Amino acid sequence: MHRTTVEIDLDAFHAAETNLGTRGFKETLNRALDDVNRRAALDRAVRYVEDGRESVPRWDVLDRSRHPREAR
Numbered sequence: 001m002h003r004t005t006v007e008i009d010l011d012a013f014h015a016a017e018t019n020l021g022t023r024g025f026k027e028t029l030n031r032a033l034d035d036v037n038r039r040a041a042l043d044r045a046v047r048y049v050e051d052g053r054e055s056v057p058r059w060d061v062l063d064r065s066r067h068p069r070e071a072r
Contacts, residue, residue, distance in 0.1 A: 013028065020035070022028040048054040 013025075016032055017023065017028045020028060020031045022031050045054070049056055
């Protein structure tokens with residue numbers, strides 16, 4: 001962890017706090033950073049699929065991976 005002092009727009013902070021369902025500076029800022037990084041990862045994944053570098057699994061394949069057949 002790193003401790004620092006920053007100036008922030010309190011109206012924007014309180015709006016973020018409400019939107020994220022968080023309380024306090026630490027929780028809100030950490031959640032906002034996690035959200036930004038998650039969105040960036042999803043954007044990269046979309047670009048990989050659009051560029052043909054990855055494929056999207058079919059629904060039936062996903063369903064089988066989530067609900068493996070019971071042993072007979």
